[in-house]
Every structure is written in structure tokens, then in C-alpha cells.
Amino acid sequence: MTLSPANEALAAEIIGWFPRPRSALIPLLHLAQAQDGYLTDEAMRRVGELVGATPAEVKGTAGFYEMFRFEPVGTYLVNVCTNISCLLWGGEELLEHACESLDVEVGGTTDDGMFTVEEAECIAACTEAPCLQVNYRYRGRVTPADFDQLIEDLRAGRTGIAGHGVLAQVRQSIPAERLAGVFPPEQAREAPVWLARNGADG
Amino acid sequence: MGTPSATGGYPAPLPDRSAGAGYLQHAPGYVLNDGPKLVTGRFVHEDSFTLERSVATGGYEGLRAALEMTPAAVHDEVRAATLLGRGGAGFPAGVKWGFLPPGKRPYYLVVNGDESEPGTYKDRLLMERDPHQLIEGCLIACYALGLQQCFLYVRGEMALAQERIAAALNDAYAAGYVGRGICGSDFSVDIVMAWGAGAYIVGEETALIESLEGRRGMPRLKPPYFPAAVGLYGQPTIVNNVETLSNLPWLMVNGSDAYKGHGSESSPGxxxxxxxxxxxxxxxxxxxxxxxxxxxxxxxxxxxxxxxxxxxxxxxxxxxxxxxxxxxxxxxxxxxxxxxxxxxxxxxxxxxxxxxDTTDAVRAAWRVVKFFARESCGKCTPCREGTTWLEQILRRILDGEGRPSDIDLLLDIGDNISPGPYPVAAHDGSEAVPFPPRQTTICPLGPSAVAPVVSTIRRFRHEYEAKITRRDPIPIEVVPVGASQ
Structure with missing residues (x-):
């Protein structure tokens, strides 16, 4: 589906913070993915219109980044890290346990559409190995028993983790009167006043 | 999937966090020690990420100190402190700042918070636990260099860091620390958070700029070597790491002499x-x-x-x-x-x-190489093809399908990505080859994949050989002489 009116308003605000609209492409794709759980063709087409990119450019860019999905995934995307520090503390065994207990292959989604399990690269929690993320929220030092408990909690809706696509639950917002001012790079400027006042370079 | 014994498998339970002195329950992973705290001083507070706690514990005092000085004096102070970049290359920040060519405004500040190097996670903690310190660092840099726009690029997978930075920016804008007329002065700068979507290579500064321009995060051809010459939108751009900028508030409050009172002379702080x-x-x-x-x-x-x-x-x-x-x-x-x-x-x-001593050297090397094979952006052939082949050959050795020529083949592929003697530690009487490696690629990702291969072959060649030769011989059916056809 295309962007909702609320997301259209957010998109316009975000585009206004960048010297060139195209810079808002990835943030807007995240907005679309938060709305639908994945990137629909309609949403990508609309984002392209907003930032001045063709649908092919939008998809070609989005496809470069692993987090963007073109098909629905489970409500909860479980990324199990198996990179070096996690490997040393049983990350591969944890991934194997995750796949067995949910009865999916790596990359697969459970029949009820609740869980997708993926093998992740280093997610920056190496001292907490083996670690994983559920929709990009951390769990560390995960034993098989911890994993089973986590799945039970997720099924029961006890974790507060939002559905796939939602990242930060707080958005940046700049009141118009506080904005210093965004201008395109072509618009050559003098050195700002505080620098010029001190007699520095142009 | 391997057998648990190959890498130690599931460990005996780690020490209980609640019992261990130094562990902070609210900052998993961070451990307190007795040394000086220049960037983690606020971590002991559970609410270290709020504006209230930040201001109550000296937050934005470094900015106020900077605003009392001329921008040039702030730059001089950073130069005098020999603040080395904390992103990986270790280049002095004050010198990098000096590369901005005069008269080519606008200039931009881009903060590299795309931390994804395997094993690394300091920037995530700094962003999650003390976003105001980072924002203050950005402001000090922008004041010193006359920058009017700053983009704070956070790794896509770090949802909490994005949340904390967004909240901190909202509070800082409202309180007059960011935006128009900062702290009642004529200093004005916007800080906008941008974030990625899962690509290790975007940590390379020119790839990060491409990503920030709304494109595939592929490194740019060099020269120019520094974005300070040609960066975001082709304009001079300073790209600094999160930890580097997080040092600036302490430095401005305490001065470069105090800063150099910690660490060594050539690597202070x-x-x-x-x-x-x-x-x-x-x-x-x-x-x-x-x-x-x-x-x-x-x-x-x-x-x-x-x-x-x-x-x-x-x-x-x-x-x-x-x-x-x-x-x-x-x-x-x-x-x-x-x-x-x-x-x-x-x-x-x-x-x-x-x-x-439980670690299988070949398996550990394979896992690191697999990472680089997966994350290669595909722009340079030696890296795109080479990392993939390194991974596949290591995989077949692990699977018991290795060939006697594979060790030389691995080294040969490595030589195509990184020609000449590869950096390696001294071993068996031979001298060390110093860092960095040479490269046939635009960025160091490809040569990085060679590191675990050369390191382990050099030191644990026997482990490779054992895996290659230990294969069960293929049974050959012997037809007795004289038997009927």
C-alpha cells in the first residue's frame, strides 16, 4: 500500500531536513517498512516520487541493504549472530536450536507467520555472546532454554517488541522556529557569522 | 552445523552478572574499572541518556567552554591534545579538520555511527548510554570549523541507539542546545539523525556518504582520499567517529594538558x-x-x-x-x-x-572470511570474487573435501586481493610484516578477508594439513587377478 496520510506528513518533514531530497530515501523506506512490515511496490513508487528517484533506482538502492524486505517476513524477525565472538560461545548451535524448535530453515518463516529466523552478522554485543536480535532489539547470553522462553513470551505478547519494520519508537522532530536552516549545497554561503566575527577564513 | 567440541560449543555458564562487581545491569556489556573515565563517566547512572542527568553531571559545559573561546582556539586545543580518531585508522582529528579547503562552503560534519566491525561495540554503548555527550561533541566540532549542518548516521540495526539519539536531539533542540541561536549565542547548527539499513561497507567513510546521498553504499574511487576535499554532495566534509567526538566535551572542560595527562605521549586520553x-x-x-x-x-x-x-x-x-x-x-x-x-x-x-585452546583455527578463520564474503559490496572484482572463493575453499577444507593444493590456492587468492608480503606477526624466527596491507581494491574490505587466512596458515598450517589429509581414503574395489570378467 502507499504511504498513509500521517506518513506523508512525516515524509515531508524528513525531506525538509536534508539539503537534497534524495538523502531522505533510506529514512523514508524505513517509514514505509514500519507501516507495512516490508516494502510494497506502491510504497517504493511513492517514496521515489517524493525524493526524485525512479522506481528502479529506489528498488536498486533498497536491494543493496539487508534490512529492506520485498516480501512479508514474520511478525518477529529473529537474527541469531554466528560471527566470531558468538561462534566461540555457541552461536551456531543456538541458530540450530532456533531452527529446530521453530521447525524452519535459516531464512524461513513459521507457518503461522509469527517468526522468521535468520543468521546475522556481528550485531555489536560480542561480550554478551551468544546474542540475537528480535526486530533489532537485543537479547544476550542466550541459552536454548532462554530462547524457548523468549519465543513463549513473544507469542504471549509479553515483550513490548513492536512488529517487524518498526525501529526507533521515538522520532526526531524539529520545531520550525528552532531549525537553523537547511539550504542546498549549490547555494554558496559566506562563513557563518560566529566564524566571521572571529576573523577566521571564508 | 559443527560439533560443539570444534569451538567449545555451549560454554559453562558465565559468571552471574548480578554478583560481579563492575557490571552495570542497565548497561549490559560495559564493565567499570578503576581507570580514568573521559567518555563513560556518566554510565553509572541508570538515566545517563536523559538531558536532566546529563546537565546535572556537567553536560554541555564543554560546549559553553568552547563558546567562550574563538573557533580557531577550539581547533588548536583539539590539535594540541593529539586526539586520535577512534574509528580504526587512528588519524589525528585536529589534523583532519585542517584539511578543509578555505572558501568552498558549505562544509558538512558527518558522524560515523555505523559500527559493524566484528567484535566492536563501543560506539553503540556511547550512543545508547550518553547521546548528549555525542551531540555536544558534534556541536564543538561544528563551532570550531564553522559548520552549519551535521548528519548523525547510526547503524540500521541499532534501534535503541536511534531511539535514544532521536529523544536526545528533541530535548536538546527544545532546550536551545541545538538549532538556531545555541545557548543564546549567534552559533546555529542543525543536527539530523540518519540511519542505515544493514550494510557493513557503509562504515567506510565514502560509502557512508553515498548512503547519506540516498544511494547504494559503495566506496568511492580514490583519489581524492579524504572527504575533507570532496565529500557529501561534492562539498568538503568531515567524517568523525562517535567515540572521537564523544571525547570533545571532556577535552574542552579540562583542556589539552589534562587530556595528555592520560595515556601515552603519542596516544593520549x-x-x-x-x-x-x-x-x-x-x-x-x-x-x-x-x-x-x-x-x-x-x-x-x-x-x-x-x-x-x-x-x-x-x-x-x-x-x-x-x-x-x-x-x-x-x-x-x-x-x-x-x-x-x-x-x-x-x-x-x-x-x-x-x-x-579449544578453538579450531581453520573454522574461526572461515567464519571471519565468510563475513567479508557476505559483506563485499561487489564493486571491485578481486574482493567480490576473491572473498567468495576464500570462503568456499575454507568451507570445503572444513567439510573434509580439501585438496592438497588448497593452502597455496588460498594464499594465491589472497595475493590477488593484497599483493606482496601480507602483514603478519613474527613467527619462527622470521620478521613481522608491518601493517597495512597493499590492495588491488578501492577500500580495505577485500584485504581484510586475507588477514585470518594468512594469520592462521602461518601459525597453524598443520591444522590445515591435518584437515586436508585426514580424509577417509576413498575405498577402491580390488578385482582379484584372474577373476572372471
Whole structure:
């Protein structure tokens, strides 16, 4: 589906913070993915219109980044890290346990559409190995028993983790009167006043 | 999937966090030690990420101190402090700032928070636990250099860091610390958070700029070597790491002389190190730069307290997944870029991974290579093809399908990505080859994939050979002489 009116308003605000609209492409794709759980063709087409990119450019860019999905995934995307520090503390065994207990292959989604399990690269929690993320929220030092408990909690809706696509639950917002001012790079400027006042370079 | 014994499998339970002094329940991974705290001073507070706590504990005092000085004096102070970049290359920030060509405005500040190097996670903690300190650092840099726009690029997978930075920026804008007329002065700058979507290569500064322009995050051709010449939208751009900028508030409050009172003369201040792997007390530690040795960090009571019970050190990665590996002979090197580079590796991004005697060297090397194969952006052929082949050959050796020529083949592929002698630690009487490697690629990703291969073949060639020759012989049906056809 295309962007909702609320997301259209957010998109316009975000585009206004960048010297060139195209810079808002990835943030807007995240907005679309938060709305639908994945990137629909309609949403990508609309984002392209907003930032001045063709649908092919939008998809070609989005496809470069692993987090963007073109098909629905489970409500909860479980990324199990198996990179070096996690490997040393049983990350591969944890991934194997995750796949067995949910009865999916790596990359697969459970029949009820609740869980997708993926093998992740280093997610920056190496001292907490083996670690994983559920929709990009951390769990560390995960034993098989911890994993089973986590799945039970997720099924029961006890974790507060939002559905796939939602990242930060707080958005940046700049009141118009506080904005210093965004201008395109072509618009050559003098050195700002505080620098010029001190007699520095142009 | 391998057998648990190959890498130690599931460990005996790690020490209970609640019992361990130094662990902070609200900041998993960070471990307090007795040393000076230049960037993690606020971490002891559960609400360290709020504006209230920040201001109550000296937040934005560094900005106020800077605003009392001329911008040039602030730049001089950073230069005098020899603040080395904490992203990996270790280039002095004050010198990098000086590369901005006069008269080509606008200039931009881009903050590299795309931390994804295997083993590294200091920037995530700094963003999650003290976003105001980072924002203050950005403001000080923008004031000194006359920058009017700053983009704070956070790794896509770090949802909490994005949340904390967004909230901190909202509060800082409302309180007059960011935006128009900062602290009632004529200094005005916008800080906008941008975030990625899962691509290791975007940590390379020119790839990050491409991503920020709304494109595939592929590194740009060099020269120009520095975005300070041609960066965001073709304009001069300073790209600084999160930890580098997080040092600025303390530096401005206390001055460069006090800053140089910590660490060594050539590497002043502190650095954050994420020390993971087979340790009694893995953790992220703020450590005096250039003074502390690997041995102190790994075995010291103040830090990791040694290898896990009943085991010994086999090898370690001193500076993130891209770094050539070290062994027990290198424990007494200081945590300082120059000696580590001369010894054949790099201090890199402050990520140390410890592997004990249960670790299969080939399997560990394969896993790191697999990472680079997966993350290669595909722009340069030696990297795109080479990393993939390295991974597949290592995989077949692990699967018992290795060929006697595979060891030479691995080294040959490595030579195509990184020609000539590859950086390696001294071994068996031969000299170390100093860092960095040469490269046939635009960025260092490809050459990084060679590091675990060369390091392990050089030191544990017998493990490779054993895996290649230990295969069960293929049974041959012998037809007895004279038997009927």
C-alpha cells in the first residue's frame, strides 16, 4: 500500500531536513517498512516520487541493504549472530536450536507467520555472546532454554517488541522556529557569522 | 552445523552478572574499572541518556567552554591534545579538520555511527548510554570549523541507539542546545539523525556518504582520499567517529594538558575496548590509551581476569575482524597503534577477540572470511570474487573435501586481493610484516578477508594439513587377478 496520510506528513518533514531530497530515501523506506512490515511496490513508487528517484533506482538502492524486505517476513524477525565472538560461545548451535524448535530453515518463516529466523552478522554485543536480535532489539547470553522462553513470551505478547519494520519508537522532530536552516549545497554561503566575527577564513 | 567440541560449543555458564562487581545491569556489556573515565563517566547512572542527568553531571559545559573561546582556539586545543580518531585508522582529528579547503562552503560534519566491525561495540554503548555527550561533541566540532549542518548516521540495526539519539536531539533542540541561536549565542547548527539499513561497507567513510546521498553504499574511487576535499554532495566534509567526538566535551572542560595527562605521549586520553571471547570477564572497558598492555587487559584483575577456567590462550584478534591475528608472544605490546602496526597487525576499532585452546583455527578463520564474503559490496572484482572463493575453499577444507593444493590456492587468492608480503606477526624466527596491507581494491574490505587466512596458515598450517589429509581414503574395489570378467 502507499504511504498513509500521517506518513506523508512525516515524509515531508524528513525531506525538509536534508539539503537534497534524495538523502531522505533510506529514512523514508524505513517509514514505509514500519507501516507495512516490508516494502510494497506502491510504497517504493511513492517514496521515489517524493525524493526524485525512479522506481528502479529506489528498488536498486533498497536491494543493496539487508534490512529492506520485498516480501512479508514474520511478525518477529529473529537474527541469531554466528560471527566470531558468538561462534566461540555457541552461536551456531543456538541458530540450530532456533531452527529446530521453530521447525524452519535459516531464512524461513513459521507457518503461522509469527517468526522468521535468520543468521546475522556481528550485531555489536560480542561480550554478551551468544546474542540475537528480535526486530533489532537485543537479547544476550542466550541459552536454548532462554530462547524457548523468549519465543513463549513473544507469542504471549509479553515483550513490548513492536512488529517487524518498526525501529526507533521515538522520532526526531524539529520545531520550525528552532531549525537553523537547511539550504542546498549549490547555494554558496559566506562563513557563518560566529566564524566571521572571529576573523577566521571564508 | 559443527560439533560443539570444534569451538567449545555451549560454554559453562558465565559468571552471574548480578554478583560481579563492575557490571552495570542497565548497561549490559560495559564493565567499570578503576581507570580514568573521559567518555563513560556518566554510565553509572541508570538515566545517563536523559538531558536532566546529563546537565546535572556537567553536560554541555564543554560546549559553553568552547563558546567562550574563538573557533580557531577550539581547533588548536583539539590539535594540541593529539586526539586520535577512534574509528580504526587512528588519524589525528585536529589534523583532519585542517584539511578543509578555505572558501568552498558549505562544509558538512558527518558522524560515523555505523559500527559493524566484528567484535566492536563501543560506539553503540556511547550512543545508547550518553547521546548528549555525542551531540555536544558534534556541536564543538561544528563551532570550531564553522559548520552549519551535521548528519548523525547510526547503524540500521541499532534501534535503541536511534531511539535514544532521536529523544536526545528533541530535548536538546527544545532546550536551545541545538538549532538556531545555541545557548543564546549567534552559533546555529542543525543536527539530523540518519540511519542505515544493514550494510557493513557503509562504515567506510565514502560509502557512508553515498548512503547519506540516498544511494547504494559503495566506496568511492580514490583519489581524492579524504572527504575533507570532496565529500557529501561534492562539498568538503568531515567524517568523525562517535567515540572521537564523544571525547570533545571532556577535552574542552579540562583542556589539552589534562587530556595528555592520560595515556601515552603519542596516544593520549583513553580508548574503549570491547574484549570478547573465551574470557572470565568479557566486557567493554575504558582503558588508558597507549599505556595498558594486551596482557593487562586480558589477565588484569581490573579488566578481563584471564582466560576461562581450565584453558589457555591460543590466539587473539587485536583490532576487529579486519586485523591480522596475534598470539601469546604479543601480549606485552601496549594498546597503541604504532607498535601494534609494526608487529604486523592493527589496533583498529578497539575490538579484541580472545580464542582459547579449544578453538579450531581453520573454522574461526572461515567464519571471519565468510563475513567479508557476505559483506563485499561487489564493486571491485578481486574482493567480490576473491572473498567468495576464500570462503568456499575454507568451507570445503572444513567439510573434509580439501585438496592438497588448497593452502597455496588460498594464499594465491589472497595475493590477488593484497599483493606482496601480507602483514603478519613474527613467527619462527622470521620478521613481522608491518601493517597495512597493499590492495588491488578501492577500500580495505577485500584485504581484510586475507588477514585470518594468512594469520592462521602461518601459525597453524598443520591444522590445515591435518584437515586436508585426514580424509577417509576413498575405498577402491580390488578385482582379484584372474577373476572372471
Amino acid at each position: 583513553t580508548r574503549m575496548f570491547a574484549v570478547s571471547g573465551h574470557l572470565r570477564r568479557p566486557g567493554v572497558y575504558e582503558v588508558e590509551h597507549g599505556v595498558t598492555t594486551f596482557r593487562e587487559l586480558i589477565y588484569g584483575d581490573n579488566f578481563c581476569r584471564g582466560i576461562r577456567e581450565g584453558h589457555e590462550l591460543k590466539m587473539f584478534i587485536p583490532g576487529g575482524g579486519s586485523a591480522p591475528w596475534f598470539f601469546e608472544d604479543h601480549l606485552d605490546l601496549p594498546l597503541e597503534a604504532r607498535p601494534v602496526g609494526a608487529a604486523g597487525s592493527m589496533l583498529g576499532s578497539g575490538a579484541i577477540v580472545i580464542m582459547d
